[in-house]
Amino acid sequence: MELLVLAVSAAFLSGGLYLMLDRTLLRVVIGIGLLSNGTNLLLLSTSGLTPGGAPILAAAGHGETAIVDPLPQALILTAIVIGFGVTALLLTLAYRTYQSQGSEDLGELHGRLADE
């Protein structure tokens, strides 16, 4: 199971990196979305994999296997919220650039926006 999650995460990360290298702003945004989701999957794979388990379990007196380590899930939720904010901002920026320039291709934009 962990291997599967890791493989999917690796696929997300490499796909995200590939898209980030594109010249089109929208693809860069999608690439970053993939990257952050791949990272979240990686975080997910850390829950319940370690022999040590969550620090809370021992103190609460539950059975060692009763609950999955909740911390990585809290981390992922936070990371998702942050990723949402960043993606929204990126999309807005890309959209505004497209609005004002009529293009979202960095190759085309570069010539026009050469250092002022």
Next chain:
Amino acid sequence: MSNLPILPVALPLASAVVLLFLRDRPALSRTVAMAANLVTFAAAAKLLLTVRDQGIQVLQFGNWPAPFGIVFTVDMLGALMVMVTMVVSTATLLFACFSLDEPRERMFFYPLFQFLLVGVNGSFLTGDLFNLFVWFEVLLISSYALMSLGGGAYQLQETFKYLVVNALSSCLFLIGVAIIYSLTGTLNFAQLSVRMAEVPDPALKAVVAVIFMLVFSIKAALFPLYMWLPRAYFAPPTVISGLFGGLLTKVGVYALFRVVSLLFADLPFVLPLLVFVAGATMFFGVIGALSQWDMKRVLSYHIVSQIGYMIMGLGLFSQVALAGGIFYIIHHILVKTALFLIAGAVEKSRGTTNLRRLGGVIETEALLAGLFMVAGLGLAGVPPLSGFIAKLLLIQAGLQQGSYGIVAVSLLVSFLTLFSMMKIFRYVFWREEGLPRIEEGGNRARLLSIAVLVLLGVAMGLGASVVMPYAETAAEQILNPQLYVAAVLGEP
């Protein structure tokens, strides 16, 4: 348990909320933002004195005990950084109140400014690795918004690049968090420090170390990952780049100090690598600065170059070197912000920061020229100014440890920095020809905010014996992570 450590975060947050409602009333916004900043300033000062008198302060959120809940751990380094943050942010805010155009002010400038402070202060105070990530994102998202605020196409494009670079480094940060959590089962700095030493596999430790050094090197703009900085800091209005130039990269430097000293100092390759990177950062940064013909760009490249000195202090990792590095950070934040604000004042009065077109500013604004001279010499490290003391300590430490290479590079770079400052002085302030003044009457409040920063920089140099004990305490706490661990987890 005192709630003092939360104040530098909670107060700006509360004021940001209030300012959110006041967005249509710029005049009132200015007053509220300024008042909030002064109150936070007082809280930061109180925190610094408490840390000086009572040692490391710990606040456990929601009363959850240390390794389980989130903690704020304030040691001398964190308290000092918060203090300096409040000093420069107050000065910058004053400058912004009297230089920013009203459309930008209405576009949530003041709430975003306070949110930025929330993120910066949170990063300096937190004692939890993932919490550090969250504060980083708070400050980054505010900085994205501030950077793109009301901007034209050029500003949008640069913000986009800045955002992509930082989003990538944030992903790496999270990957690092995932690996370190699966290695040790904790994210609390103090407990991590204990458990990292017990990790049996040095290769895995090295992987984590490399990931975190990469992440913070991007944020701190170290060689060879500094490319994003000069362009990004050129795009927004000068007040905003001044605040960024003074503060933001230093959060990355702070994180490197914290993470390396607590987690990775025992790995054999980390410190020599840092020294090498420090030398390269200094050198290439200053070379970049020499090749530029715009005041803001020159100053941006100097940020890169100066960060090399701070990392040199960390890389040498001795009491003297760390004290020098910390002293350097404080000096740099004050002086660099002042220099950026001077560039902003010049831009306001002449309409450009292009060195080739400026000239003769000294005739009409002699005081500004004088302030630039002092700040520039301070940056280059001419005695008796603050930069001199900081560099002296670093070089002493380098000589003590026989690292002659880095000492030679740092001396050469100091010389080139002086040269570059004189270039700005010669082209902007000195020449006879130059653009006419477009704004009559100069602004006293703007000059005041610059003068405060420059004078504080001078005072740091002349009164180094007052500041030095703080830096030395901070260095001592960094060198002895067991102090930090004991404060958070209790005596073993």
Next chain:
Amino acid sequence: MYSLILAVAVRYTYPLLLLFAAFLFLKGHNSPGGGFIAGLLTAAAIVLSYIASKRSPGDGPDRFFVNLIGFGLCVALTTAAVPVFLGYPFFTHTFGFVDVPLLGKVELASASLFDLGVYMVVVGNVVTVIRAMTGQ
């Protein structure tokens, strides 16, 4: 792009979505759910109603949602800050049980007030973002 079918369908699904959001919000204290998810669902319902109606989401100077972010932050921050004045660390929460007729014993937790703040922030934020991007 106005569709009669969608408009009629939304008239019936809208209250259901809000009800489900309320359910998720209340469930969130001890089980999956909570202010964030309920907020997302509410925002989705609002956006859906925009899509179904004839006007575009960017229409009108509606500042309600921007203010909602501020109010939400106020609620959350106040909930976190109150313990400070009572001498506890920041963010300390408490809970108690009350007997309500018909419902029986109900748990009231101060943490759910914080969650309410989160809910308001999320709704305000998501709707503002979508309005900003579809407007003009």
